[in-house]
Amino acid sequence: MMQTHPETPFLAKLLGVDGVRHPKDPASAHIARSLWQVAQAILLFCIIGWLIYAGAAAMEYRWQWYRVGPFFYRMIDGEFIPGPLFKGIIVTLQLAGISSILSIVIGALTAIGRMSNSIAGRSIASTYLEIIRNTPLLVQLFMFYFVLAPIFGIDRFWAGVLCLAAFEGSFAAEIIRGGIQAVERGQYEAADATGLSKFDKYRYVIVPQALPLILPPLTGLLISLIKHSAIVSVIAVAELTTEGLNLISDTYMAFEIWFIVAGMYLVLTTSLSVMVNILEVKMNRAR
Amino acid sequence: DDLIADIQKRGTLKVGMSTFVPWAMRDKQGDLIGFEIDVATKLAADMGVEVEFVPTAWSGIIPSLIAKKFDVIIGGMSITPQRNLTVNFTTPYAHSGQMMAANKKLSSSFSTIDDYNQSSVTIACRRGATPCKAAQKLFPKSTLRQFDDDAQAFQEVVNGNAHAMISSAPKPRFWSEAYPDEVFVAFDGENLTRGNEGFALRKGDSDALNFFSNWIVVNSSSGWLKERHDFWFKNRSGWKDMVKLEQ
Amino acid sequence: MTEPPLQTRRKLTTIDYICFGLVGAIIAYAVYRVSDVLVYNWNWSRVLNFVIYYDEENARYVPNLLLKGIATTLRLAFWATIVAAIIGLLMGFMRTSKNLAMRMISRCYVELIRNIPPVVFIFIFYFFLSGQLMPLIGLDDIDKNGAFVSSDIFFTLFGDPKLFSNFVAGALCLALFEGAYITEIVRAGIQSVPKGQWEAARAVGLSPLDVLGNIIFPQAVRKILPPLAGQFITLIKDSAIVSLISIQELTFLATEVASSTTKVFETWIIVGAMYFIICYSFAALFAHLEKRALKARR
Amino acid sequence: MSNTSTTSPSPDANTLIDFADVSKWFDDFQALKNINLSVKQGERVVVCGPSGSGKSTMIRCVNQLENHQQGTIHVCGREVYGNMKQLEQVRREVGMVFQSFNLFPHMSILQNVTLAPIRNTKLSRAEANDIARHYLERVKIADQADKFPSQLSGGQQQRVAIARALAMKPRVMLFDEPTSALDPEMITEVLDVMTELAEDGMTMMVVTHEMGFAREVADRVVFMDEGRVEESCTKDEFFAGGRGERAQAFLSKILQH
Amino acid sequence: MSNTSTTSPSPDANTLIDFADVSKWFDDFQALKNINLSVKQGERVVVCGPSGSGKSTMIRCVNQLENHQQGTIHVCGREVYGNMKQLEQVRREVGMVFQSFNLFPHMSILQNVTLAPIRNTKLSRAEANDIARHYLERVKIADQADKFPSQLSGGQQQRVAIARALAMKPRVMLFDEPTSALDPEMITEVLDVMTELAEDGMTMMVVTHEMGFAREVADRVVFMDEGRVEESCTKDEFFAGGRGERAQAFLSKILQH
Numbered sequence A: 001m002m003q004t005h006p007e008t009p010f011l012a013k014l015l016g017v018d019g020v021r022h023p024k025d026p027a028s029a030h031i032a033r034s035l036w037q038v039a040q041a042i043l044l045f046c047i048i049g050w051l052i053y054a055g056a057a058a059m060e061y062r063w064q065w066y067r068v069g070p071f072f073y074r075m076i077d078g079e080f081i082p083g084p085l086f087k088g089i090i091v092t093l094q095l096a097g098i099s100s101i102l103s104i105v106i107g108a109l110t111a112i113g114r115m116s117n118s119i120a121g122r123s124i125a126s127t128y129l130e131i132i133r134n135t136p137l138l139v140q141l142f143m144f145y146f147v148l149a150p151i152f153g154i155d156r157f158w159a160g161v162l163c164l165a166a167f168e169g170s171f172a173a174e175i176i177r178g179g180i181q182a183v184e185r186g187q188y189e190a191a192d193a194t195g196l197s198k199f200d201k202y203r204y205v206i207v208p209q210a211l212p213l214i215l216p217p218l219t220g221l222l223i224s225l226i227k228h229s230a231i232v233s234v235i236a237v238a239e240l241t242t243e244g245l246n247l248i249s250d251t252y253m254a255f256e257i258w259f260i261v262a263g264m265y266l267v268l269t270t271s272l273s274v275m276v277n278i279l280e281v282k283m284n285r286a287r
Numbered sequence B: 001d002d003l004i005a006d007i008q009k010r011g012t013l014k015v016g017m018s019t020f021v022p023w024a025m026r027d028k029q030g031d032l033i034g035f036e037i038d039v040a041t042k043l044a045a046d047m048g049v050e051v052e053f054v055p056t057a058w059s060g061i062i063p064s065l066i067a068k069k070f071d072v073i074i075g076g077m078s079i080t081p082q083r084n085l086t087v088n089f090t091t092p093y094a095h096s097g098q099m100m101a102a103n104k105k106l107s108s109s110f111s112t113i114d115d116y117n118q119s120s121v122t123i124a125c126r127r128g129a130t131p132c133k134a135a136q137k138l139f140p141k142s143t144l145r146q147f148d149d150d151a152q153a154f155q156e157v158v159n160g161n162a163h164a165m166i167s168s169a170p171k172p173r174f175w176s177e178a179y180p181d182e183v184f185v186a187f188d189g190e191n192l193t194r195g196n197e198g199f200a201l202r203k204g205d206s207d208a209l210n211f212f213s214n215w216i217v218v219n220s221s222s223g224w225l226k227e228r229h230d231f232w233f234k235n236r237s238g239w240k241d242m243v244k245l246e247q
Numbered sequence C: 001m002t003e004p005p006l007q008t009r010r011k012l013t014t015i016d017y018i019c020f021g022l023v024g025a026i027i028a029y030a031v032y033r034v035s036d037v038l039v040y041n042w043n044w045s046r047v048l049n050f051v052i053y054y055d056e057e058n059a060r061y062v063p064n065l066l067l068k069g070i071a072t073t074l075r076l077a078f079w080a081t082i083v084a085a086i087i088g089l090l091m092g093f094m095r096t097s098k099n100l101a102m103r104m105i106s107r108c109y110v111e112l113i114r115n116i117p118p119v120v121f122i123f124i125f126y127f128f129l130s131g132q133l134m135p136l137i138g139l140d141d142i143d144k145n146g147a148f149v150s151s152d153i154f155f156t157l158f159g160d161p162k163l164f165s166n167f168v169a170g171a172l173c174l175a176l177f178e179g180a181y182i183t184e185i186v187r188a189g190i191q192s193v194p195k196g197q198w199e200a201a202r203a204v205g206l207s208p209l210d211v212l213g214n215i216i217f218p219q220a221v222r223k224i225l226p227p228l229a230g231q232f233i234t235l236i237k238d239s240a241i242v243s244l245i246s247i248q249e250l251t252f253l254a255t256e257v258a259s260s261t262t263k264v265f266e267t268w269i270i271v272g273a274m275y276f277i278i279c280y281s282f283a284a285l286f287a288h289l290e291k292r293a294l295k296a297r298r
Numbered sequence D, E: 001m002s003n004t005s006t007t008s009p010s011p012d013a014n015t016l017i018d019f020a021d022v023s024k025w026f027d028d029f030q031a032l033k034n035i036n037l038s039v040k041q042g043e044r045v046v047v048c049g050p051s052g053s054g055k056s057t058m059i060r061c062v063n064q065l066e067n068h069q070q071g072t073i074h075v076c077g078r079e080v081y082g083n084m085k086q087l088e089q090v091r092r093e094v095g096m097v098f099q100s101f102n103l104f105p106h107m108s109i110l111q112n113v114t115l116a117p118i119r120n121t122k123l124s125r126a127e128a129n130d131i132a133r134h135y136l137e138r139v140k141i142a143d144q145a146d147k148f149p150s151q152l153s154g155g156q157q158q159r160v161a162i163a164r165a166l167a168m169k170p171r172v173m174l175f176d177e178p179t180s181a182l183d184p185e186m187i188t189e190v191l192d193v194m195t196e197l198a199e200d201g202m203t204m205m206v207v208t209h210e211m212g213f214a215r216e217v218a219d220r221v222v223f224m225d226e227g228r229v230e231e232s233c234t235k236d237e238f239f240a241g242g243r244g245e246r247a248q249a250f251l252s253k254i255l256q257h
């Protein structure tokens, strides 16, 4: 229950603090309470942070943060030379971009197959889904790379792309199917009753209503694709994690580099989530 | 802290290693065998403790050592100044060379180092291992592909996705024997470089370092290390039955 | 009352034949490539030997590395699910709490875990945190010859005592990771309880603890259990990722087998099939149980 | 009982809807039991009966929103059957109005009404707009043409639904409890439109409990119970009491309200 | 408008519920506007008014299912306030019955009724069972004690909800449209139970549109509109026509049904 009094302080609204306020509870006390709750949280994070720090200190690890700069980029004679991490994130983005488009295509085809009356469509789609769902991504990647790629002569990058697309495609299929089936039965019936052809029914009535339901989770899929793309480091595609691993094996600065890589992913994925959230809020408002 | 005392107190020596034919591998019962296994077993026996092997993925072996998952790495790790900044090394207990296996179709015409040193040539190796360093140094122009595992790198050569792969001897020779039509050992089996493999330890305990180094000195002058090395590396006849090779 | 007419069987149409034909063609092409273009000496027995092998001395079959790997995988998934469920329950309740600090903590936990690639998370947690944690709780120094530790029960539950601390670290890693997803399951379960139930419980003057324990939780559990079972299967799959930190589970041992034998194709096809069989049977089992529970409730 | 349905000869040209021995099952539950019924050109049939008696199922079989499994149904001389193309043809001659309106929420009122004419009969947008405006005027709602369904009241939405069905110039209109989702004040405005339609000679099949409406416009009243047509008589017979026990009991309950 | 509300002295012991200048907002929408109202021991107050006028909000403020933001509410002499312990105390003296029953679906009828006595007053299970059976008998449903809520009809469920509230032996009972989710046949059985309760002298505050019930048992009728108490007079005054225009209009609509 989110309730805010007209005079609920802006801060409390911003933080989403429960606006329940007793008559005798002046605005300042209310702010104080919100601040106290925030402070509690910050305190806890500080404790966790200190634990990590103490752990690191106890490990007698030699931190060498001063060495990380060139991993991103170097400036030589005013010229920008991208470092391995910079190159890595570009490859990660390429990987995620291409495979997200492919995964939507695969997902749409699978969804159509599953919803169709065709025996082949259903059986092929569900075989695909069962295989993807019941094996680990890592093992799928090994299968793609060591078994399928040599057989079909696919190179490493595309093996990675195809594996990711096949994996995420299974989720996309369920999202698309879910969206289409979430359209009320009455809409299908009304479209049928006016004698629309099957194509027109989907093109003008069902899909336009399903799209707003499908798009937000589909963008969520892109985020998880970025995360999962890290796994292709196992087959040496030169994306962010691979570059990180290579750097570690060069320099043995394991922890510095892991923290940086994790931070880069975090920035990428959280900024995307924030964008998705804004998009969703906007779409809800439009409705 | 005193590593040797800790080991004695615990009664086990924990050894980090990684599967790497014939340094360490699985026999047909799934047990570990290989040169390093022999070395570590004797080392533990001489210390009067049990040995415990911790098989570890190569890319995580140094972080694992630092995170105290085991006491020492006996994993065919070559001594390099770079690595030495992070960990301590003992005196070398083996001197492996690097060998190159090349794809017959792609590189049968190549005979010199320079032939391989072209940007159109792809060379595979195991990520983080010395061969990769060697390849970088020897073939700066060619494209380097790093894998988590030697077998993957080798399969690339068999499939013609890479011109050649570098690995520590004698693996390239063993593999080439299995695929005589596709792969050959480049430079007539000559070692490209000479490595120095030592045990790796966490920094900060010179007593342990001293103990392990001297253990190696003693065992190499007694000839035991060479005898074991030859058994595993010269050819496969001595241990073929253990792993049940059909060829 | 007349009987319903038999449903006419669906017929195969041209489209069906085209689809099946396409799939068949792809498979045929793959076979052609393997036999003619690709150079590879197939040797299934070499890898199958690592699943189960014939001990000639005792004249019996003995499970080998890969089967042991499955056992470890299942153990990992089992313990990690239990710990993750506890984490998820706590965090899930915190996530629905009125207290901002509580909500903030669980939100941060969930978002952090969900926005870092599993690979990266596992490396950081394992090497950085578990390196501190394990010695701290003294797991490294458990008495390996103690009565319980050397018993069969211990082995069944936790595997080889020598690898116990590693096992715990791996399981914790997974638990922390899956805990974020279970948190969301728990939150959805709690929020699925109608508002009226909270109100009715409060209106009869129950204390907050009684409201949660007697009214909300028992109702949420029914919504939580089925996805939790699904999460167990996900965990079996996700556990492959701890192979990267050398926990001796199926995928890690598979990489060892692959590099020992160089039989890469066979190894990964067999291991993929093993995972499939396990996950698929669990999925079927849970579906069956759920159906039975639904029937029983009626 | 045979699984293959016998093909009956098409009934005479004046009959727009013809059920011959139609049965339908939902899994093991038989919802329609040997229905025989025909609706002639210009006839207005009201269908009533207790809840679950199969009224909706029957009316939805006419344009095959539900598929029957036995017997034959002819609509406008064509047998309705699995063939998709033929079925689309039939559906364009049959307008249908649902209890819950089922307007397309993502389209404006005008778009709702013009969609079928444009897509089905390839009219130009301008022509379709003219037709749409005509029917919207007829249901007294032309001024709302550019709004969206969610901006209209229930009664207005139902009138749009009627206009949408009429825009295809159907030969028959089916109504499935068109007023039962409406607030009392709005019921009348929808019934008025329907009455006008009836007066213009439209063939109609109406499931409703509004006995006032039945009394006013129906030519025939069909009473269903447990999947059977129990009674099918002229309005006068029906209201004059020429009806069976069950219908009697049902009617007394309905009128008590 | 001031942020600090004045503390009024606790009203006399005979007054069980007392609203003094109570206001409540949902975000920017003011749902209650300076409510002043008190309910004496043994009094039966019926609250009516158009939808959205704040009836539910007001009655839910009594046991703080909604928190008010201005003014004070005293229940049984205690000011209801953020303090959880005190609030639980108050809630045990106030029984509440909801429109949608809100029985606990995972517990049997008996468990539903015994839960609060066992958890709150630490009665033994046997004692609690005795009490529960007594109240279940009182609402004429003792034979269903071992069933689950989903196995009962709406009217039966609502009677269980009443028994559940009574089992805490409350001093006041609050009812929020207890019959409006029920089918017509079941309304009477619930109203009968409520009437008996009123005749036994229970203090009651009832939101309902059942004017028959109000006429029979109410001591006072409160009419609300737009968050204000517009009218608060004795039943006789109210039904005799001693009421304002708005109440008049509302009543005529209600009674038309």
Ligand SMILES: Nc1ncnc2c1ncn2[C@@H]1O[C@H](COP(=O)(O)OP(=O)(O)OP(=O)(O)O)[C@@H](O)[C@H]1O
Pocket (backbone or CB within 6 Å): D026, D027, D029, D031, D049, D050, D051, D052, D053, D054, D055, D056, D057, D058
């Ligand atoms: N899709 C379905 N699946 C299974 N049973 C169904 C389905 N649709 C209807 N039924 C059953 O068929 C019977 C007839 O349903 P129908 O909707 O035709 O009744 P009705 O006369 O329209 O009732 P109402 O007045 O409540 O609308 C009912 O018993 C119903 O439960």
Ligand SMILES: Nc1ncnc2c1ncn2[C@@H]1O[C@H](COP(=O)(O)OP(=O)(O)OP(=O)(O)O)[C@@H](O)[C@H]1O
Pocket (backbone or CB within 6 Å): E026, E027, E029, E031, E049, E050, E051, E052, E053, E054, E055, E056, E057, E058
């Ligand atoms: N949780 C809430 N959040 C926001 N607004 C609310 C909430 N609950 C009620 N309201 C608003 O407060 C006003 C009063 O609501 P309330 O439920 O008290 O009316 P009511 O008189 O009980 O009406 P009804 O007869 O429909 O039950 C309404 O306008 C309603 O929209």
Ligand SMILES: [Mg+2]
Pocket (backbone or CB within 6 Å): D055, D056, D057, D177
């Ligand atoms: Mg119906």
Ligand SMILES: [Mg+2]
Pocket (backbone or CB within 6 Å): E055, E056, E057, E177
């Ligand atoms: Mg209300």
